Amino acid sequence: MKLLTHNMLTSKCMKGVSIGYPLAIKALDIRTVEVDFNPEFVAKMIPKIDWTVLHGAAESIGQTDLPKEVVDNYENNEEFLKKVHHVLLEVDVIDGELICPETGRKFPINNGIPNMLLNEDEV
Amino acid sequence: MSRPEHLAPPEIYYNEEEAKKYSQNSRIIDIQFQMSERAVELLVLPEDTPCYILDIGCGSGLSGSTLDDQGHFWVGMDISKAMLDIALEREIEGDLILSDMGQGCPFKAGAFDGAISISALQWLCNADKKHHNPVQRLYKFFSTLYACLSRSGRAVLQFYPENSDQMELITAQAMKAGFYGGVVVDYPNSTKAKKFFLVLMTGGNMPLPKALGTDEDSQGVTYTAKRERLKQQRGKSLKKGRNWILEKKERRRKQGKDVRPDSKYTGRKRSGRL
Numbered sequence: 001m002k003l004l005t006h007n008m009l010t011s012k013c014m015k016g017v018s019i020g021y022p023l024a025i026k027a028l029d030i031r032t033v034e035v036d037f038n039p040e041f042v043a044k045m046i047p048k049i050d051w052t053v054l055h056g057a058a059e060s061i062g063q064t065d066l067p068k069e070v071v072d073n074y075e076n077n078e079e080f081l082k083k084v085h086h087v088l089l090e091v092d093v094i095d096g097e098l099i100c101p102e103t104g105r106k107f108p109i110n111n112g113i114p115n116m117l118l119n120e121d122e123v
Numbered sequence: 124m125s126r127p128e129h130l131a132p133p134e135i136y137y138n139e140e141e142a143k144k145y146s147q148n149s150r151i152i153d154i155q156f157q158m159s160e161r162a163v164e165l166l167v168l169p170e171d172t173p174c175y176i177l178d179i180g181c182g183s184g185l186s187g188s189t190l191d192d193q194g195h196f197w198v199g200m201d202i203s204k205a206m207l208d209i210a211l212e213r214e215i216e217g218d219l220i221l222s223d224m225g226q227g228c229p230f231k232a233g234a235f236d237g238a239i240s241i242s243a244l245q246w247l248c249n250a251d252k253k254h255h256n257p258v259q260r261l262y263k264f265f266s267t268l269y270a271c272l273s274r275s276g277r278a279v280l281q282f283y284p285e286n287s288d289q290m291e292l293i294t295a296q297a298m299k300a301g302f303y304g305g306v307v308v309d310y311p312n313s314t315k316a317k318k319f320f321l322v323l324m325t326g327g328n329m330p331l332p333k334a335l336g337t338d339e340d341s342q343g344v345t346y347t348a349k350r351e352r353l354k355q356q357r358g359k360s361l362k363k364g365r366n367w368i369l370e371k372k373e374r375r376r377k378q379g380k381d382v383r384p385d386s387k388y389t390g391r392k393r394s395g396r397l
Contacts, residue, residue: 001218001220002218004196004218005198005218005220008198008230008231008234008235008271009220009229009230009231010229010230010231011229012227012229013226013227013228013229013263013267020229021231035216038173038194040172040173041173041175041196044172044173045175048175048233048234048273050231089196111208111211112211112218112219113207113211113219113220113221114220114221115221115222116200116220116221116222116229117202117221117222117223117226118223118226120252120254123226123254
């Protein structure tokens with residue numbers, strides 16, 4: 001699971017959860033996969049993602065390269081975009097858990113795929 | 124052909140054996156590929172901009188490959204673990220999530236620029252477990268999908284409806300969730316090539332894209348042409364016209380009555396110079 005996906009994931013589909021965001025990450029195995037750098041896409045996604053959440057998530061899995069705030073004029077700052085690209089798309093959580101902030105429900109991540117299936121009584 | 128959704132729930136039906144077909148059977152791959160290309164075409168994404176797309180029921184990621192080819196980034200969700208494992212084997216670019224579409228799309232608001240789904244929606248019409256209610260599950264799916272699309276984002280869902288009731292059920296729930304749009308039927312006159320695409324729009328009502336394989340002629344007869352044809356069917360000419368007079372004289376002749384012979388003056392108007 002990439003951090004970009006984590007930035008979009010919520011547990012709001014569960015019964016009794018209103019926001020369910022952000023999910024906490026407990027990572028056991030992290031891998032880095034090389035992905036082609038596409039500055040246009042990264043720049044387009046920056047306004048969409050929740051920066052504080054991304055920063056927090058990156059720190060919790062040991063990626064401390066990101067600045068606390070989005071820098072001004074980021075569209076033309078290639079060095080910054082490359083850093084964001086690395087954190088968003090290249091860092092892959094292979095094994096671990098996602099934890100719902102409201103109920104503490106754990107969603108296991110196996111082989112890079114988070115299991116968001118809910119039980120009968122949680123829908 | 125038997126419908127797979129009658130045999131078993133999706134997470135059971137798409138077992139390792141069935142999933143393998145999606146990486147080996149060239150016919151299945153070909154059909155899936157064509158359908159995903161058409162679905163992406165119907166999405167009408169802005170040109171030359173990489174978009175972030177949700178693939179619902181991504182399976183082995185065949186539809187995702189189409190998105191990759193066009194330079195888009197995508198996230199796939201599917202309920203079958205075996206299918207996702209095949210996707211991992213194929214080393215696809217997108218990220219995968221194991222999730223049931225009937226439980227909703229677990230994403231924050233406005234996350235995606237668009238969504239596609241190939242042959243997944245019809246599974247929602249079945250109640251595979253005791254606590255499943257197809258209407259509720261469809262509504263939950265469409266309402267959460269609506270929420271996770273950005274404004275003016277579209278969703279194109281290819282599906283195989285079993286009958287017209289099913290199609291109505293699906294579209295009714297989509298409209299209830301706030302979507303505009305409808306079903307585009309490609310090649311409606313063919314049994315095999317006929318494909319249903321539910322095109323859903325978020326930002327206002329826009330005309331539906333044109334379906335493939337439909338001729339202008341087969342769409343129906345225009346109003347005036349219909350009137351003409353009806354007249355010919357009745358076999359009578361316009362009253363007071365020359366044809367009508369000729370026909371009438373012919374009829375009376377057959378009845379043995381005394382009728383003036385036809386000439387170039389028959390049925391002609393007087394000049395008015397009288």
